[in-house]
Amino acid sequence: MKENLSLSIxxxxxxCGDDLPAAPYTSGDKHFCCLGCKxxxxxxxxxxxxxYYAYNEIPGASQKKAAQHFDYLDDTKIAxxxxxxxxENTTVITLFIPAIHCSSCIWLLENLYKINPxxxxxxxxxxxxxxxxxxxxxxxxxxxxxxxxxxxxYEPLISLQDVVKKQxxxxxxxxxxxxxxxxxxxxxxxxxxxxPEYFGLSTFEKTFQHFxxxxxxxxxxxxxxxxxxxxxxxxxTNLKNGILNLDFxxxxxxxxxxxxxxxxxxxxxxxxxxxxxCSLVFFLLIGKWMQQRTYHYLSFERDYRSYFPVAxxxxxxxxxxxxxxxxxxxxxxxxxxxxxxxxxxAILLKGEAELDFSFVTGESLAIKKVLxxxxxxxxxxxxxxxxxxxxxxxxxxxxTKLWNNExxxxxxxxxxxxxxxxxxxxxxxxxxxxxxxGLFWISTDINKAVASxxxxxxxxxxxxxxxxxxxxxxxxxxxFDKNKFYLKNTAxxxxxxxxxxxxxxxxxxxxxxxxxxxxxxxxxxxxxxxxVSDLARNSGHPLSRELVKWLNLSSLHPVDQYMEKVGRGLSxxxxxxxxxxxxxxxxxxxxxxKGSVVHIxxxxxxxxxxxxxxxxxxGFRQLAVKLGHQAxxxxxxxxxxHDQHILAPFFPKTNQLHFKQSPQNKLDYILKLQNSGAxxxxxxxxxxxxxxxxxxxxxxxxxxxxxxxxPGCDAILDGVSFEKIPQFIKQAKDAVRVIHMSFVISVLxxxxxxxxxxxxxxxxxxxxxxxxxxTITIILxxxxxxxxxxxxxxxx
Amino acid sequence: xxxxxxLIGFSILLALVFLLAFFWAxxxxxxxxxxxxxxxxxxxxxxxxxxxxxxxxxxxxx
Numbered sequence: 001m002k003e004n005l006s007l008s009i010x011x012x013x014x015x016c017g018d019d020l021p022a023a024p025y026t027s028g029d030k031h032f033c034c035l036g037c038k039x040x041x042x043x044x045x046x047x048x049x050x051x052y053y054a055y056n057e058i059p060g061a062s063q064k065k066a067a068q069h070f071d072y073l074d075d076t077k078i079a080x081x082x083x084x085x086x087x088e089n090t091t092v093i094t095l096f097i098p099a100i101h102c103s104s105c106i107w108l109l110e111n112l113y114k115i116n117p118x119x120x121x122x123x124x125x126x127x128x129x130x131x132x133x134x135x136x137x138x139x140x141x142x143x144x145x146x147x148x149x150x151x152x153x154y155e156p157l158i159s160l161q162d163v164v165k166k167q168x169x170x171x172x173x174x175x176x177x178x179x180x181x182x183x184x185x186x187x188x189x190x191x192x193x194x195x196p197e198y199f200g201l202s203t204f205e206k207t208f209q210h211f212x213x214x215x216x217x218x219x220x221x222x223x224x225x226x227x228x229x230x231x232x233x234x235x236x237t238n239l240k241n242g243i244l245n246l247d248f249x250x251x252x253x254x255x256x257x258x259x260x261x262x263x264x265x266x267x268x269x270x271x272x273x274x275x276x277x278c279s280l281v282f283f284l285l286i287g288k289w290m291q292q293r294t295y296h297y298l299s300f301e302r303d304y305r306s307y308f309p310v311a312x313x314x315x316x317x318x319x320x321x322x323x324x325x326x327x328x329x330x331x332x333x334x335x336x337x338x339x340x341x342x343x344x345x346a347i348l349l350k351g352e353a354e355l356d357f358s359f360v361t362g363e364s365l366a367i368k369k370v371l372x373x374x375x376x377x378x379x380x381x382x383x384x385x386x387x388x389x390x391x392x393x394x395x396x397x398x399x400t401k402l403w404n405n406e407x408x409x410x411x412x413x414x415x416x417x418x419x420x421x422x423x424x425x426x427x428x429x430x431x432x433x434x435x436x437x438g439l440f441w442i443s444t445d446i447n448k449a450v451a452s453x454x455x456x457x458x459x460x461x462x463x464x465x466x467x468x469x470x471x472x473x474x475x476x477x478x479x480f481d482k483n484k485f486y487l488k489n490t491a492x493x494x495x496x497x498x499x500x501x502x503x504x505x506x507x508x509x510x511x512x513x514x515x516x517x518x519x520x521x522x523x524x525x526x527x528x529x530x531x532v533s534d535l536a537r538n539s540g541h542p543l544s545r546e547l548v549k550w551l552n553l554s555s556l557h558p559v560d561q562y563m564e565k566v567g568r569g570l571s572x573x574x575x576x577x578x579x580x581x582x583x584x585x586x587x588x589x590x591x592x593x594k595g596s597v598v599h600i601x602x603x604x605x606x607x608x609x610x611x612x613x614x615x616x617x618x619g620f621r622q623l624a625v626k627l628g629h630q631a632x633x634x635x636x637x638x639x640x641x642h643d644q645h646i647l648a649p650f651f652p653k654t655n656q657l658h659f660k661q662s663p664q665n666k667l668d669y670i671l672k673l674q675n676s677g678a679x680x681x682x683x684x685x686x687x688x689x690x691x692x693x694x695x696x697x698x699x700x701x702x703x704x705x706x707x708x709x710x711p712g713c714d715a716i717l718d719g720v721s722f723e724k725i726p727q728f729i730k731q732a733k734d735a736v737r738v739i740h741m742s743f744v745i746s747v748l749x750x751x752x753x754x755x756x757x758x759x760x761x762x763x764x765x766x767x768x769x770x771x772x773x774x775t776i777t778i779i780l781x782x783x784x785x786x787x788x789x790x791x792x793x794x795x796x
Numbered sequence: 797x798x799x800x801x802x803l804i805g806f807s808i809l810l811a812l813v814f815l816l817a818f819f820w821a822x823x824x825x826x827x828x829x830x831x832x833x834x835x836x837x838x839x840x841x842x843x844x845x846x847x848x849x850x851x852x853x854x855x856x857x858x
Contacts, residue, residue: 103839107839126831126832127831174828189811207797215804
């Protein structure tokens, strides 16, 4: 074990665990892959925080990516907007830090005060990946604080659309828990006080009867007015809009129960139904809580503002100054430094632009632009600083205007759920039965008429029905969660069961962005392969790394005269041979490039080239075949059509393969499918799919790291679970079946209760037994059968 | 038997105290993050300098 450890430490960066280059950076006896990792280590060891490396082996994240500039945090307006609280001495701010992943992270972030005592307190929320910092703003500025975080390897992600803020102000779960606590408290006490009534009271104990009744009534008041409030509000607003939802019979049942109980207790004619009332509200709220329990640390609401910086550097009268993005106007001259994102469509005025549009298109190949050309928003500059003139405001740019499409405004909130449809008929039938039972008795016995009318409303209160959907769907949601398929809410499951058309994006969705294969064309001996591998090992360029991984040879020879031209190629002398790797231009070849190519020159002799090819995600072939049976498959790609012949067999109809699609084209295509009556599920990854994801009935963002930003969507699917999509759809269909079955069960209970209720024979005891019994049956039935189907679908 | 009135009163009062304690806990955000405290409690209070050197020694030896 110890030997393994030392081995890994010798060949891996002590901080982040990446492979060490030939000439690693060292500090003491530790080796590092880059200056960034070494810097973090030095800060930590200097401040006596080396325990960071003791809690976990290799706790750090790679520091190769250049950090952003945080000058804009000096702008008081921006700083004030970001802070949770600020006075003249202290500032409190909550920051989202995607790098948080282990206990070392928590430990270090909560010990920041040891590096700078001006930081009074820092609290980490691990699941949300947030840190709440309290610091003395006289001694350390917000910018310095953020730069300190960045210096220790935890760069916060500050964006315009403050997801952090929204989560903080959202106390709905807290409020619901309080309501449950109140209902539970009253339920427990009321049950205790109702027990003597169930067992019958002797004449001597009768004196307590009225006392118990009154105490029960007091307990019912907070349940009615506080815990059950939302049901009354919801029933009333829906009724005003002419909708009969499930909350209507629930609210009616609760109200009738309270009025009749109060009447019985006050007139000393009976014990009332307070126990049933409290248990009903308690169980209902638990069902609601189950349904609301989503994975709030994933945000499904991200739009372009999450991708864009908070501010840009404005150049005015030869001076640079940070400007909040929403104040950017047409004609402004802006400076984009290396590694920054272009926030608005703009014309290139100065500098060498080489842009990575992978955010937008998923294609990682950099694109060069010449002076005077219009550059669309969303690209990341990878060369040096450039100057641009803004031609369109941020919200009107080519990419961002997709979000301002008004078609999105109304949709999505009204997914038709089974319980909504069923409750409409249920409410009508219930009212008809209650009124006819009342009318039947009214001529003979007015008391019996009232008794039977209220009893019907009480016993048929659709508690079990209201719980069947939440419990089934919550169980399925947690099963999906275990399989790394994260849904925004439970209604998506029912929608998933109706899907008949599936649209795929290509790059990054059905191809695996991590794994690359190489195709070699030319002649290369084993010896020469070794030399190429040794040379490429020294480079940090993604293609070199992939090439080393693919060649799979251990390092043998040292490299002399190593030279790397970033983005062009490498050269060096290995074991007496002169090796050159890189683009055609770098090697002085006159070949046209197609795709990512690495040419090889050994001692001035051309040996051929490696062509990097994309690999399909595991199981894509089987997936396409399986899904093809149950749904219509389409492909929308922003790329060229050179893969058409490979993909054609997966998509039965060739007219459903579309290449060179712009984001707007994709959106329109989805709209066209929907207009022809299709229920569309879209799978995409990049920002260019965002419009289509939003328009489709279910937009699924496929990602290999769920903590990365994914565009606004209904569900996030981890790449490793990509092949399970048919199982997910099957499970959703089974879930709907379980809901139907539990509906039948709860209706059977209702019929049994109604049999007594219409005759005016319903006793409080019977109601107190029947209601919890039906509720527990439903909870058990739905949870067990949802898991049974999950096991059948290989999801457990 | 009048004792019962008092006993019930006390038991409800006691239960109310717990309910109020829950309100306070919920309001002060103790239920918001149920994951991190479980990890936090495992950290040593003050990193021991001697121990740190020892762990470095370990690496050297290995």
